[in-house]
Amino acid sequence: MKIQEIREIIKLMDQSSLDEFVFESEGTKLKLKKHGITTTVVEAPVAKPSAPQVAAPVAEQAAPAQEESKAASEQSAPAADTSAYKTITSPMVGTFYEASSPDADAYVKVGDKVTATSVVCIVEAMKLFNEIEAEIEGEIVEILVKDGQLVEYGQPLFSIK
Template identity: 65%
Template sequence: MLKVQEIRELIKLVDQSSIDEFSYEFEGSKIKMKKHGETKTVVEHVQPATPTSAPAPQPAPVVQEAPRPEQKAKAAAVQELKQEEVQDTSNLHKIVSPMVGTFYQSSSPEADAYVKTGSKVSKDSIVCIVEAMKLFNEIEAEVNGEIVEILVKDGQLVEYGQPLFLVKPE
């Protein structure tokens, strides 16, 4: 079952895109969204049918009606706040992954993390390791500054160009 935050992110992405209709089905959950006209978001959980048991009763779909004018105003204010947050991070340097691989905060599970939020780094400081094809690649900070935020979790798969850290340059 999808989490509320994941559903919100999907709604946001669909809203910002040029697509008019979106359907998503995963592990028994189904989401269908339509833009333009009468906007409704339907989320329903579908139980997989098992041949040996009677079908389970289905919960009623959750339907969100199109937002009212006051809800639109509130959403616009929230969007404005989010844009301000984005602008606040525009002066921060992003350390990005130079390759697809697995992110590690330390050289071994027993070792301390290379950096934590608030750590001071220099251009040649090692901040993490990205493992790709059994090769462990040390990633350097690229700037002098302070780690403001770690954007990925230890052991998480990362993509080429994906931001890993936000650094406040000195």
Template identity: 60%
Template sequence: MLKIQEIREIIKLIDHSSINEFSFEHEGSKIKMKKQLPEVETVVRTVATSPTLESVQAQPVQAQAPVVEAPKQDTVEAPTADTSHLHKITSPMVGTFYAASSPEAGNYVEVGSKVTKESVVCIVEAMKLFNEIEAEVKGEIVEILVQNGQLVEYGQPLFLVKPE
């Protein structure tokens, strides 16, 4: 069974993402969330595990979606050059992008940095788990496509790398 804090973290991640519907099933428990702006509807169902399965308890939970102002971001013009020869490092999950291991530390990479397949280029944090993202290609960082602290989606390009 998930703890209430874990459920709150999931709600927060879904609320800040472009996902409109989410389902999760684990050890007889089910969580299903649907976004309906400005609300997030959450239904938690617990399935009885006794030999006589007579009922399913449904506990709808209504949570008002918090009003969050999006941080002002500088407008980045789309590159006019052909980027088809460049490798895109993409996010393997929904989470928060961090360019460094801590606020005091320097960024893992900058534009112009040389990387190997094993080079850590950033961290994506999801539900208090910090996941190091590797370059997976040898080359040079040409462009950083996201800002530090920005929420990223699954498959969203993070970096453009000129392969060697």
């Protein structure tokens, strides 16, 4: 299954009323959930035991990071202002990278203007580096994750106004 096909399935699921989607074909399994802890597995059956070990620490790391970001945004701006912000979320489980390589500049930083087709980061999943586009226009107000951090499907990455 190609990453573009997975992205399309994720978009379709977001637009539907489905809460859970499971697809299996030729030893590949894709499982998506909208609510609660989301686990996405796309592997051969041999590697299935490693998936829960990867998903559990990701969920544990994501929650404190979101709480810290939320606390920081509440201190820096009134709650009424943050309600107008939109978010760019992760379309998959993987590792967040702010730049194409360690010595390159970050794709975006706070204050940068983005268009719907602007690449804002990379999420690496199963040795594939996926460029993530903003899909909305606006100005980056906050970067909600750190470079090299594991992210979950649907986890907010950037705040946009």
